[in-house]
Amino acid sequence: xxxxxxxxxETSGLIRGRRGLSEVKRRAIAxxxxxxxxxxxxxxxTRGINTDEIGDVVRTALAHHPRMNTVILQPAFYAGRYEHxxxxxxxxxxxxxxxxxxxxxxGMFTRQDFGPLPCSSPNCFAMAVGLKxxxxxxxISRYFPRFDTWNEPDVAKQVARFADxxxxxxxxxxxxxxxxxxxxxxxxxGDDENxxxxxxxxxxxxxxxxxxxxxxxxxDRVDRCCVHVVDREGEPVSLCEYNTLRRPRERA
Numbered sequence: 678x679x680x681x682x683x684x685x686x687e688t689s690g691l692i693r694g695r696r697g698l699s700e701v702k703r704r705a706i707a708x709x710x711x712x713x714x715x716x717x718x719x720x721x722x723t724r725g726i727n728t729d730e731i732g733d734v735v736r737t738a739l740a741h742h743p744r745m746n747t748v749i750l751q752p753a754f755y756a757g758r759y760e761h762x763x764x765x766x767x768x769x770x771x772x773x774x775x776x777x778x779x780x781x782x783x784g785m786f787t788r789q790d791f792g793p794l795p796c797s798s799p800n801c802f803a804m805a806v807g808l809k810x811x812x813x814x815x816x817i818s819r820y821f822p823r824f825d826t827w828n829e830p831d832v833a834k835q836v837a838r839f840a841d842x843x844x845x846x847x848x849x850x851x852x853x854x855x856x857x858x859x860x861x862x863x864x865x866x867g868d869d870e871n872x873x874x875x876x877x878x879x880x881x882x883x884x885x886x887x888x889x890x891x892x893x894x895x896x897d898r899v900d901r902c903c904v905h906v907v908d909r910e911g912e913p914v915s916l917c918e919y920n921t922l923r924r925p926r927e928r929a
Contacts, residue, residue: 679705681718681884683730684737691726708735710744718745722774723753724767731774742809747882750774756890758919765892771803774885778805785885790816792824794839796903799824800895804884814881887910888919 681702682692690696709716720727720734730748738745752769775788786805793799806821807814822829886904889895894917902915908923 704869798898
């Protein structure tokens with residue numbers, strides 16, 4: 678993971694309290710990718726600071742594909758050191774981030790291309806998946822079944838294959854031939870023989886992860902969570918639940 682809130686120096690100063698991190702991040706990306714490491718950028722999206730840099734972060738990842746094949750956009754939530762005296766004002770929503778991706782990438786992904794994870798509440802994660810072929814990104818999630826059809830018998834069988842999978846593992850499942858065979862007719866453009874359908878690095882994913890805090894806490898979402906950490910007793914617990922209810926607090 679690489680914390681990448683934007684490419685402007687003032688962005689890191691406002692969000693992280695330290696200016697001048699942009700060049701440090703660029704060097705980190707260059708050094709890691711040159712050594713063959715994969716880098717997953719995570720952007721904390723904060724209204725009035727960096728909502729206009731979403732497209733830049735996505736394009737940065739594309740420029741280093743396949744060593745950067747996933748981008749996570751995380752709307753700011755207010756917990757721990759990042760508290761806020763007006764926590765419910767100016768929040769960035771999942772739908773808004775999806776719209777900004779569409780606007781700032783020239784429609785590479787539209788807001789309709791984003792869908793939820795099968796293993797969690799539909800409000801917990803949204804992702805768009807594309808297949809990178811040369812300079813193009815083909816938005817294959819555009820052809821996925823819409824969420825409101827997931828309970829239909831034929832669709833439910835396919836959705837079940839992704840249950841309990843995190844995004845990176847889901848890319849591996851997408852790389853199985855029997856799923857992608859159904860997409861070949863949609864994606865064919867004369868060079869399919871040059872695409873390694875088994876290679877998940879051919880894919881490009883943009884995910885939106887709206888973590889909860891004390892002001893947005895929803896127990897129904899926690900009960901369906903599939904993103905866990907291990908607490909101090911060694912038990913798996915939802916990250917949102919841990920941050921909100923279980924994380925040790927400093928005593929005055």
